[in-house]
Amino acid sequence: MREILAAIFIIAGLIVFLLSVIGVFRFKYVLNRIHAAALGDTLGLVLIVIGVMIMTLNFFAIAKLFLIILFFWLSSPIATHSIAKVEVLTNRNYEERVHEK
Amino acid sequence: MKDKKSFWEHLKAWVDGEEVILNADKYIATRTPKESLNWHKFFSVQNVKENKRNYAVLSVGITALFIGIMLSVVDALPEFGSPYNPSNNEVMVRYLEKGIEETGAVNFVAGMILDYRAFDTFGEANVLFLAVMCVVLLLKKDKKNYSAKEEQENQEDDFFDTNEKRPILQIGAKMLAPMVILYGIYVVLNGHLSPGGGFSGGSIIGAGLILYASAYGQKKMQTFFTFKTFTKICAGGLLTYCACKSYSFFTGANHVGYEIPKGIPGNILSAGFILPLNICVGLIVACTMYGFYALFTKGDI
Numbered sequence: 567m568r569e570i571l572a573a574i575f576i577i578a579g580l581i582v583f584l585l586s587v588i589g590v591f592r593f594k595y596v597l598n599r600i601h602a603a604a605l606g607d608t609l610g611l612v613l614i615v616i617g618v619m620i621m622t623l624n625f626f627a628i629a630k631l632f633l634i635i636l637f638f639w640l641s642s643p644i645a646t647h648s649i650a651k652v653e654v655l656t657n658r659n660y661e662e663r664v665h666e667k
Numbered sequence: 668m669k670d671k672k673s674f675w676e677h678l679k680a681w682v683d684g685e686e687v688i689l690n691a692d693k694y695i696a697t698r699t700p701k702e703s704l705n706w707h708k709f710f711s712v713q714n715v716k717e718n719k720r721n722y723a724v725l726s727v728g729i730t731a732l733f734i735g736i737m738l739s740v741v742d743a744l745p746e747f748g749s750p751y752n753p754s755n756n757e758v759m760v761r762y763l764e765k766g767i768e769e770t771g772a773v774n775f776v777a778g779m780i781l782d783y784r785a786f787d788t789f790g791e792a793n794v795l796f797l798a799v800m801c802v803v804l805l806l807k808k809d810k811k812n813y814s815a816k817e818e819q820e821n822q823e824d825d826f827f828d829t830n831e832k833r834p835i836l837q838i839g840a841k842m843l844a845p846m847v848i849l850y851g852i853y854v855v856l857n858g859h860l861s862p863g864g865g866f867s868g869g870s871i872i873g874a875g876l877i878l879y880a881s882a883y884g885q886k887k888m889q890t891f892f893t894f895k896t897f898t899k900i901c902a903g904g905l906l907t908y909c910a911c912k913s914y915s916f917f918t919g920a921n922h923v924g925y926e927i928p929k930g931i932p933g934n935i936l937s938a939g940f941i942l943p944l945n946i947c948v949g950l951i952v953a954c955t956m957y958g959f960y961a962l963f964t965k966g967d968i
Contacts, residue, residue: 637843644839648881651833 572620579613582606596653600646607642611635771929771938772859780864781941781948785912788944791866792908792951796901799958807894808966824965828884840882847875855949859938865948872949873956880957885965892957894968901954904947911940911947 582605589602615635619628714721745752762779770778780788808821851871858864880888929939936942961968 637846640839640843644836644843647835648833 568620568623572617575613575617575620579610579617582610582613586610596657597650600649604642604646607638607646611638770941772941774859774861774864776862777859777864777941777945778938781858781944782939785915785944788865788948789908789912792905792948795951795955796905799901799955799962802959802962806962806966807968821966825886829886833882836882840878844875844879844882847878848872851875851949851953855945856935856942858945858949859941860935865945866952868945869949869952870956872953873960876953876957877960880960885961885967888961892968897954897958897968900950904950904954908944908947911943915940 586602586604586606589605590599593599593602612635615631619631622628622631750756762775762783766775766778767773770782772778772782808817813821848871851868851874854861854863854868854871855865856868858868876888876892929937931937958968
């Protein structure tokens with residue numbers, strides 16, 4: 567039963583990652599692409615880590631996995647924000663920004 | 668009288684007293700220097716690039732030389748896949764069976780790279796040092812090697828660096844950078860007990876330094892990490908490594924003539940020289956990582 571629950575979570579996380587990868591390749595403009603990439607870093611990662619947590623059921627392992635979620639939820643939005651800021655500040659090509667060329 | 672005389676005729680005239688140079692200083696100043704084949708100039712990059720034939724000959728020659736060296740080495744290697752190769756019988760078994768006893772490190776990899784093959788790791792640390800020194804040589808901004816325009820660009824960059832507001836990045840770096848650096852220190856200090864070691868821990872520390880520098884700017888970083896600190900840490904780490912390993916190699920490389928307390932395997936203070944060597948390698952790698960970042964973005968550490 568536990569394995570099935572964990573498998574559901576991990577497979578859901580993998581589906582989210584798949585969607586994120588497809589999005590990164592489908593979109594052409596930077597801001598759209600970081601939107602797609604952030605999906606995998608937040609939701610996909612959390613689903614997979616919850617699945618692994620259910621698999622282990624060991625207090626210290628769960629605490630370490632929780633630290634992984636915390637680190638990624640802190641660092642990934644900050645990195646995405648920095649990339650977006652640099653793009654907005656430096657790209658003066660209006661056509662590319664609005665109509666994707 | 669001939670215009671051009673041979674050396675022998677010159678000598679003969681000089682002995683006979685026929686040839687006296689009156690205004691010697693003037694003659695020396697105005698005479699045309701002798702055209703001699705200058706080997707240094709002949710093999711210079713400019714000359715080689717100008718003459719296509721030289722270039723082709725040299726490149727083919729150098730390539731053939733290296734191919735010859737490599738092929739001779741390959742010829743001397745033992746046969747591939749043979750069950751009697753030394754890698755298949757003695758070495759692996761000995762490392763696995765006597766690794767803990769001989770090196771005191773629970774982590775076999777640390778025992779291998781920092782005890783059995785310490786010279787190899789020393790070479791790797793030297794390669795890192797050499798790479799960062801080459802980048803310093805090429806990219807470091809000096810008073811002599813950059814123009815007024817670059818100076819102005821640099822000042823504009825500094826202006827934006829100090830006046831740009833990055834609250835999100837700064838708060839994130841304030842929370843994350845100490846954690847990242849602390850984790851890197853943990854990985855370095857536990858190199859002989861758990862997976863990790865000098866190289867991986869050093870690169871984590873370097874990543875933390877880069878995060879802090881990108882959030883707070885180069886000026887704030889220079890309050891505690893200047894070029895002087897960088898040089899001292901790099902050279903000091905390499906020299907410490909060299910001294911430790913020289914001691915153990917000169918007193919009998921096979922753990923014969925010296926006794927460094929190995930401690931109980933599993934304790935933090937154990938495994939002889941592996942802990943200090945890990946710290947040296949970690950410091951060098953961290954400095955190298957941050958040095959590359961700083962030199963490529965700003966041209967100054």
